[in-house]
Amino acid sequence: MEQQDRIMDGDLQTLGLQSILKMLALSGKTGTLFVHSGPETLSISLRKGQIVALREEGVPQPDLLVMLCLVNKLDPQRAQMVREHAGGNTQVALAMLVERNWMSAAEMQRRLEFAVTQSISHALRWVNGRFAFHRQLVPMENRMQALDIDSTLLEALRQADEWEEMGETHLTRTTVARWLPEIHNDVRSLGLGQEFIEALCLSNGEIPLQAMALVLMTPEARVARIMTRLLELRLIEIVDTALENEVQQDLSNLIIKCQTTLTRKQQSSNPAQHLLGLITVLSDCINGLLAHHSRYAKSLRGRGQIPYPDVVRYLERRFSSQFQLLAQQYPILETIEF
CATH class of the missing domain: 1.10.287 (Helix Hairpins)
Known part of the structure; x- marks a missing residue:
């Protein structure tokens, strides 16, 4: 980004992400907001004060196609076909699923909205870091309808509050779980709900809690509670x-x-x-x-x-x-x- 394109920048301790986004929404700004904290960077593209795209860097990006297969929402052969053409781009993959009628356009929009909300909810808890807003839009793959900042912030704050309500817990958004190999009984006999069954299917020793929440479109704190219950039932173990x-x-x-x-x-x-x-x-x-x-x-x-x-x-x-x-x-x- 060119220096002359930068409209404002500062420290997150001085001005938090919530205040920054509200200010940009009220003034109807168009451009890209960069937020940095440690190794993580959040890039949010705005058009006339609305969110049109978001990109996370510095954290591993989950393979949505693999996770959809694990919860029986996508056939592995179809997933492989989409993967070969999408080149690892989640938005392109979702668009291809819609084009082939393997996913509805409404579900794609919900998934994209949830991903944006989840990322912002995580970034709202950043204390140390810096931000910068540039009037130039960074090219990003965009298949999402524009999001209202106030509504997105409201849901992001609710998800962040749920984490706070969890109190002390050893589970984090990077926690990885694995189905215990000693389990041989039919888990359906335990009377578990659909969310619990799907979380169990995703516990393959590779998928972090944050990615589970993404594919289930369930707040991370809720997934943490599900994992806690599965741990109590000795159905999973936490991978060190x-x-x-x-x-x-x-x-x-x-x-x-x-x-x-x-x-x-x-x-x-x-x-x-x-x-x-x-x-x-x-x-x-x-x-x-x-x-x-x-x-x-x-x-x-x-x-x-x-x-x-x-x-x-x-x-x-x-x-x-x-x-x-x-x-x-x-x-x-x-x-x-x-």
């Missing part, structure tokens, strides 16, 4: 993404280490040394997996690190007879430490 990444990285490191050792050992042309190298790699891999399990197994998590002597004693009791038998059959094993 940091821990999951750590687990994956630990396994990757072990694989790389064993592959490197295997490559080095394969260079020997002596069959006996080659076998010895394979045994070394195998034992390193097994020991690495045992160490990994002792750190990350769900049943052991939170109980502290298993003392190494306890691990050794257990392995000796469990496998000593097998090791002795193998050592008798294959003398080369005497050179290996397990």
